[in-house]
Amino acid sequence: MLLYIHIPFCDSKCHYCAFNSYTSLHYLRDKYIKSLCRQLIFELKNLPKDIIKTVFIGGGTPSTLSLKHYEEIFDILNPYLTNTEEITIEANPNSATLSWLEDMYGLGINRISFGVQSFDDEKLEFLGRNHTAKMAITAIQNAKKVGFEHINCDIIYDTKLDNKMLLNSDLDIIRSLPIDHISAYSLTLEEGTKFFDKSNVRVEDIDMANYLFHRLEEIGFYQYEISNFARTENAKSKHNLGYWKYEEYLGVGAGAVGCIGGKRLYNHKDVNMYIENPTTYDYTEELTTEDIKVEKVLLGLRSEVGVDKNVLSDKELIQVNNLEQSGKIKFKNNSRFYSVDFMLADELALYILE
Ligand SMILES: C[S@@+](CC[C@H](N)C(=O)[O-])C[C@H]1O[C@@H](n2cnc3c(N)ncnc32)[C@H](O)[C@@H]1O
Ligand code: SF4
Numbered sequence: 001m002l003l004y005i006h007i008p009f010c011d012s013k014c015h016y017c018a019f020n021s022y023t024s025l026h027y028l029r030d031k032y033i034k035s036l037c038r039q040l041i042f043e044l045k046n047l048p049k050d051i052i053k054t055v056f057i058g059g060g061t062p063s064t065l066s067l068k069h070y071e072e073i074f075d076i077l078n079p080y081l082t083n084t085e086e087i088t089i090e091a092n093p094n095s096a097t098l099s100w101l102e103d104m105y106g107l108g109i110n111r112i113s114f115g116v117q118s119f120d121d122e123k124l125e126f127l128g129r130n131h132t133a134k135m136a137i138t139a140i141q142n143a144k145k146v147g148f149e150h151i152n153c154d155i156i157y158d159t160k161l162d163n164k165m166l167l168n169s170d171l172d173i174i175r176s177l178p179i180d181h182i183s184a185y186s187l188t189l190e191e192g193t194k195f196f197d198k199s200n201v202r203v204e205d206i207d208m209a210n211y212l213f214h215r216l217e218e219i220g221f222y223q224y225e226i227s228n229f230a231r232t233e234n235a236k237s238k239h240n241l242g243y244w245k246y247e248e249y250l251g252v253g254a255g256a257v258g259c260i261g262g263k264r265l266y267n268h269k270d271v272n273m274y275i276e277n278p279t280t281y282d283y284t285e286e287l288t289t290e291d292i293k294v295e296k297v298l299l300g301l302r303s304e305v306g307v308d309k310n311v312l313s314d315k316e317l318i319q320v321n322n323l324e325q326s327g328k329i330k331f332k333n334n335s336r337f338y339s340v341d342f343m344l345a346d347e348l349a350l351y352i353l354e
Helices: 026-044 067-080 096-107 121-127 133-146 164-176 205-218 236-242 269-276 289-301 314-325 342-353
Strands: 002-007 054-059 086-091 111-117 150-155 180-188 222-225 228-230 247-251 258-260 262-268 283-286 329-332 336-339
Touching: 002 236, 026 054, 026 067, 026 247, 026 269, 054 236, 067 096, 086 096, 086 150, 086 236, 096 133, 111 121, 111 133, 133 150, 150 164, 150 205, 150 329, 180 205, 205 228, 205 342, 222 236, 236 289, 247 342, 289 336, 314 329, 314 342, 336 342
Parallel strands: 002 054, 002 247, 054 086, 086 111, 111 150, 150 180
Antiparallel strands: 180 228, 222 228, 247 258, 258 262, 262 283, 329 336
């Protein structure tokens, strides 16, 4: 089982981001952690101690919280971490100080994911980031110094400022840093953000995206999911692979979602509501066999996980055979099929399930 923990605080709101995060609720941090701990105890109490395979502490910005908050969480979690392979925490370069990184490493966190977006100061300002490229470089170097072996950088492409020169300059810096994973996201214009009604900030350019992916491979980052690239087999995110393999997960914190026994469990999104009601879900959703099939096909085709052909009907398998004939998918061991180009995954899924 996977465990996701949500931290809904940020120091500033980026122009593109619609995540469940707030800049004016820092005063609720202590209360929030108390409620989050109550939910953790509630969710874990009847589970075997060795059940948690991976933990992902995401946000918002987990580096807005200090050691004392995480100590409260880990006091509860530690007995359940006997079999845990990966614990990731997200961090923003503006708040991931050397001492914070040391504290997180000391708790047993073994993977860190920095929201960097770019190493170009003009692009960082355009995206509304509250750090410079130099701060991101220092944070990454500090993480390595502290002992983190697995370091991810999120980057954003498809912005109006992107061109080959800018991407190449970012890639030169990436190549020189101790990063073993890149998550590269196409900019999306989300409702409720500064960018939402500014369609000119986004320039979708499939050739530029393919160029970026090709250059990432050239410098040693291999694509194993539509947005994810790893330098080695061991650098792949085990937590995210778990989602794509459709493993069960617990979601703890405001707006976090769990998926257990074919049911999706939605926590209260509003931070105050969550603080008051951490052990009742806002709502739950029973997944149908059809829902599960669609998700398995979509997630499987977007990643190296692939799709088990047994989940499909005879009619759908005929479509799969057509795609195999045209070279768009490949079978392994005659039982699972894989997308040749992850960028075409949604199109292929639509064709198979039409
Ligand atoms: C929770 S944040 C990472 C940690 C920290 N909050 C930070 O930003 O440094 C998750 C990532 O999602 C990506 N993201 C969020 N909204 C996006 C959007 N509209 N388009 C593309 N990427 C987005 C960014 O790359 C961001 O780093
Ligand atoms: S991208 Fe990260 S720092 Fe920026 S608003 Fe979203 S969660 Fe907060």
